[in-house]
Amino acid sequence: MRQRQFLEVLDRDEAERRWRAAIDAAPLPAERVALADSLGRVLGEDVRAEVDVPGFDRSNMDGFAVRAEDTYGANEEAPVRLRLGAESVPTGVAPKAEVEPGTAIAIATGGMLPRGADAVVPVEVTDVEAGTLVVRRACVPGAALSFAGTDIGCGETVLFAGTRLTSRDTGVLAAIGRRDVDVVRRPRVAILSTGDELVQPGEAMRPGLVYDSNGRILADAVRELGGEPEFLGAFRDDVAALRAALRRALGSADLVLLSGGTSKGEGDLNGQVVAELDPGIVVHGVALKPGKPICLAASGRRPVVILPGFPTSAVFTFHEFVAPVIRELSGLAPGPCEVISARLAQKTVSERGRLEYLLVGLVRRPDGGLAAYPMGKGSGSVTAFSRADGFVRIPRNTEIVEADSEVAVTLIGRGLTLADLVVIGSHCVGLDAIAAALAREGFTVKVMAVGSQGGLAAARRGECDTAPIHLLDPASQTYNRPFLDDSLRLLPGYTRLQGVVTRADEAREIDDLLADTALRMVNRNRGSGTRILIDRVLGARRPPGHAYEPRSHFAVAAAVAQKRADWGVTIETVARQSGLRFRPLQPEHYDFAVPVDRWERPAVRALRRLLAPASPFRAKLEALGFGSPHEC
Numbered sequence: 236m237r238q239r240q241f242l243e244v245l246d247r248d249e250a251e252r253r254w255r256a257a258i259d260a261a262p263l264p265a266e267r268v269a270l271a272d273s274l275g276r277v278l279g280e281d282v283r284a285e286v287d288v289p290g291f292d293r294s295n296m297d298g299f300a301v302r303a304e305d306t307y308g309a310n311e312e313a314p315v316r317l318r319l320g321a322e323s324v325p326t327g328v329a330p331k332a333e334v335e336p337g338t339a340i341a342i343a344t345g346g347m348l349p350r351g352a353d354a355v356v357p358v359e360v361t362d363v364e365a366g367t368l369v370v371r372r373a374c375v376p377g378a379a380l381s382f383a384g385t386d387i388g389c390g391e392t393v394l395f396a397g398t399r400l401t402s403r404d405t406g407v408l409a410a411i412g413r414r415d416v417d418v419v420r421r422p423r424v425a426i427l428s429t430g431d432e433l434v435q436p437g438e439a440m441r442p443g444l445v446y447d448s449n450g451r452i453l454a455d456a457v458r459e460l461g462g463e464p465e466f467l468g469a470f471r472d473d474v475a476a477l478r479a480a481l482r483r484a485l486g487s488a489d490l491v492l493l494s495g496g497t498s499k500g501e502g503d504l505n506g507q508v509v510a511e512l513d514p515g516i517v518v519h520g521v522a523l524k525p526g527k528p529i530c531l532a533a534s535g536r537r538p539v540v541i542l543p544g545f546p547t548s549a550v551f552t553f554h555e556f557v558a559p560v561i562r563e564l565s566g567l568a569p570g571p572c573e574v575i576s577a578r579l580a581q582k583t584v585s586e587r588g589r590l591e592y593l594l595v596g597l598v599r600r601p602d603g604g605l606a607a608y609p610m611g612k613g614s615g616s617v618t619a620f621s622r623a624d625g626f627v628r629i630p631r632n633t634e635i636v637e638a639d640s641e642v643a644v645t646l647i648g649r650g651l652t653l654a655d656l657v658v659i660g661s662h663c664v665g666l667d668a669i670a671a672a673l674a675r676e677g678f679t680v681k682v683m684a685v686g687s688q689g690g691l692a693a694a695r696r697g698e699c700d701t702a703p704i705h706l707l708d709p710a711s712q713t714y715n716r717p718f719l720d721d722s723l724r725l726l727p728g729y730t731r732l733q734g735v736v737t738r739a740d741e742a743r744e745i746d747d748l749l750a751d752t753a754l755r756m757v758n759r760n761r762g763s764g765t766r767i768l769i770d771r772v773l774g775a776r777r778p779p780g781h782a783y784e785p786r787s788h789f790a791v792a793a794a795v796a797q798k799r800a801d802w803g804v805t806i807e808t809v810a811r812q813s814g815l816r817f818r819p820l821q822p823e824h825y826d827f828a829v830p831v832d833r834w835e836r837p838a839v840r841a842l843r844r845l846l847a848p849a850s851p852f853r854a855k856l857e858a859l860g861f862g863s864p865h866e867c
């Protein structure tokens with residue numbers, strides 16, 4: 236495929252500066268909405284109270300309106316007697332009678348203080364005896380009442396423009412009697428997904444297609460920011476169709492977002508179509524990772540952006556460049572940006588010449604600080620962003636960040652919540668079932684899949700509650716236990732069967748499969764437990780496909796099911812899910828290493844309960860194809 240190079244790749248800040256100079260991001264005009272429709276909207280006016288709150292001197296208790304000086308000296312031994320007026324003051328009524336010296340008038344909580352009174356005596360310190368009030372405690376002027384305007388004074392500014400209205404704010408607006416309020420019009424954001432390979436969730440899937448996740452995440456991110464998304468659909472890589480869709484989008488939108496088709500490959504036509512606008516493309520290519528191919532453009536002074544198609548790139552560049560513009564158009568101040576310090580858990584290599592955003596998950600270290608684990612998935616990942624706690628910016632000219640380096644983590648979302656159970660190690664379908672069971676008990680679980688060895692290291696450093704591992708010690712031919720030191724305790728997990736898979740119509744057994752040199756295999760990455768097993772099965776043989784080394788049980792099953800390979804080694808559960816024929820090789824132990832000092836933590840106890848030999852949860856694991864380690 237023919238490729239054009241990016242002519243000029245700009246520095247992030249310079250790219251933003253040029254684009255901001257070309258677009259208009261001033262708050263949109265205000266519109267008046269009913270108070271009942273104002274929740275979540277951004278105030279377009281400073282709101283001044285036109286009334287006092289409370290509007291009158293108000294009793295805060297059920298009791299008696301009095302002149303405070305008439306009660307002076309009263310106590311249990313020497314109560315004061317006042318003449319009780321016939322009228323009593325309920326709520327919602329202006330009293331007619333006046334409190335004369337030596338008298339009292341009954342009043343309800345919320346009642347309006349009668350003329351002459353300056354305090355309220357609570358009913359609890361009084362007795363009524365035939366038209367006389369006996370007061371057993373003295374009070375001071377102002378006791379048990381709120382003067383008019385103490386809460387909100389007439390003319391006071393109670394809310395400022397740029398506030399996003401919460402229920403607390405709408406309550407204040409109601410308290411001052413506002414029926415409607417001026418709010419900034421929501422920015423209309425048109426969203427177009429592009430690419431021949433896209434199908435919408437729920438539509439029929441075929442090999443080579445992908446579900447359109449960008450359309451959804453962008454529309455909902457716009458909505459979260461207070462904008463009004465208009466998702467126009469997914470469009471094929473076809474100039475005429477894209478041109479027509481862009482024209483439609485520009486009809487009413489305040490901002491247009493396209494995703495995909497911005498690299499300089501031959502099928503990437505969005506740049507071409509956006510270049511036809513006036514002024515068109517302002518920046519195409521920014522020294523970022525992920526996100527290099529982002530295209531920042533304008534139509535008139537209206538922002539138009541082509542986000543890269545890779546989901547992590549799309550969402551990152553959205554938050555870096557587009558979200559601030561939507562906030563400004565909405566009348567909001569720049570977003571809160573919480574940055575906290577952590578130590579990087581693993582050495583990380585970065586590309587020179589590009590600002591790199593490294594997504595990380597955060598866990599508590601034993602010394603109380605935080606450790607940041609790189610999420611380790613590329614820019615094509617949809618889950619990395621949704622699971623990460625934050626990201627680290629690795630500057631353009633840094634190539635290596637050593638393990639244990641201090642890094643600044645910008646939090647994604649609001650505040651950092653640390654999980655009840657931090658799991659770092661090897662991933663398994665059975666672990667997902669465990670996490671789901673713990674979640675139903677109300678525990679939050681954070682799983683970071685870094686492999687068995689990475690998990691063991693994290694457990695030794697005391698950075699996780701448990702490390703699921705499956706490591707065979709060749710010398711003793713036992714799993715897991717030989718790898719633990721005194722700081723770790725083994726919680727037996729389950730066994731899972733590893734075996735050779737083929738498509739269902741292949742009936743031959745392992746030896747015959749290996750003997751057929753026309754068959755292609757799918758291997759596993761070096762260092763994985765499965766690879767050790769494959770090496771043992773193969774001996775010195777090197778069938779075609781030996782160098783094809785995907786990194787997960789799922790990828791092996793997919794390669795065989797989709798005929799990129801004819802056989803591979805994976806676990807039984809995954810093989811059955813994919814409808815493959817399975818030939819057992821050996822059971823493997825998947826156990827949990829737990830730091831000794833975390834053994835009694837509530838979430839670890841819950842995990843131990845689930846995995847106990849007689850636990851009902853064992854039946855669930857068995858149904859998934861996982862055996863009891865206690866029977867081996």
Ligand code: AMP
Pocket residue numbers: 428429430432433445446447448449450494495496497498503543544545546615
């Ligand atoms: P592109 O930027 O069009 O070259 O796409 C880069 C990668 O992102 C390809 O693997 C696309 O399949 C993927 N991609 C593009 N658009 C979307 C989308 N809307 N949802 C999910 N993946 C996408």
Ligand code: MG
Pocket residue numbers: 429430431495496544
């Ligand atoms: Mg594309």
